[in-house]
Amino acid sequence: MNLNIRKAILHNISSNDQAQLEATIVDAIQAGEEKMLPGLGYLFELIWNQSTEDDKKEMVTALEQGVKQATM
Structure with a gap:
């Protein structure tokens, strides 16, 4: 089976507005x-x-902080 997850996800959200994406x-x-x-x-x-x-x-900094909190 050749499943392209990216295409499927993009198809499912392509018409969504910001509220729906959130x-x-x-x-x-x-x-x-x-x-x-x-x-x-x-x-x-x-x-x-x-x-x-x-x-x-900024995202990497937030990720680092999240990882530290999750492992406490």
């Missing part, structure tokens, strides 16, 4: 299901590719 992210995180991780990963990829270098540094 709801998608929040729902996926709150569900806590492993099957949602690839989708969140792709959404992060889209964000990363549209971000400035300063934005990327």
Whole structure:
């Protein structure tokens, strides 16, 4: 089976507005299901590719802090 997860996710969210995109992210995180991780990963990829270098540094800093908090 040749499943293109990126295309499927993009197809599912392509007409969503900001509120719907935020709801998608929040729902996926709150569900806590492993099957949602690839989708969140792709959404992060889209964000990363549209971000400035300063934005990327800020995200990496936030990620570092999140990892530290999660491992406490």
